[in-house]
Amino acid sequence: MQGIIKSLLTEYGLKWTINRSLYSMKLIMMSKIPITEKIFEKDITIKRIDIFKFNTALIKDYLQNLKDDKKGSIILIADKAIDGIINGFSSTELNYGNPINWHLNPLTGVESKRNVKWYRIPDFNTKIGDIKVIWEASRFTHFIYFCRAYLITGKLKYYEAFSSQLKDWLEDNPYSYGVNYKCGQEATLRMINVLITYAVFSTYGLITEDDKVNIIKLVEGSY
Secondary structure: OHHHHHHHHHHHOHHHHHHHHHHHHHHHHHHHOHHHHHHHOOOOOOOOOOOOOOOHHHHHHHHHOOOHHHHHHHHHHHHHHHOOEEEEOOOEEEEOOOOOOOOEEOOOOEEOOOOOEHHHOOOOOOOOOOHHHHHHHHOOOHHHHHHHHHHHHOOOHHHHHHHHHHHHHHHHOOOOEOHHHOOHHHHHHHHHHHHHHHHHHHHOOOOOHHHHHHHHHHHHHHO
8 A cells, every 4th residue: 555655646746646535535425425425516607608709700711611521521520420420539430329328338339327426437347448438429529510510511400410419418417427427527528519519509590598508507517
């Protein structure tokens, strides 16, 4: 044990080691006494979701003037994402099915439990495989491709895919259950991508009141 502590202190420093130890104690406490989860909750009031402002006309002009092969690549990635095939880690196609299974590792074909509190799910599970593969779809990076494809083609199916996938994700990932709530960084990426997509589609008057409710719900869960 002393060797492990010494290694951590040497590799990461005293501050990181203390914070990580406190975090581990927090997880143990919540797992043994679930009601203590409320201690770490914060009251959240979402005042606004229109935090991004883009010159979409300029972006649209830029995208439409790309070479045909570049535009074709963007549209292809977006179309595949509609069918649940996500371009993960910037280069690897991952098939999560249609509708998307937000708890699936496509490389192993194994699902993580969706009805278990996030702090009861281990970071490492040899049967399920790398947890980051599950997270990849829920980062919503492909939503940005929906925006780009819409700006190139003007086809409503890209907005509709955003709206339906966001709704489906929220229904399949109630706070705070499942693997997709295990990482604050992942939640932040997810929130940013949703808010960027909202900003683009709202410019064209496509966002509905139901969309706004869902976006606020996702932001609350991300916080």
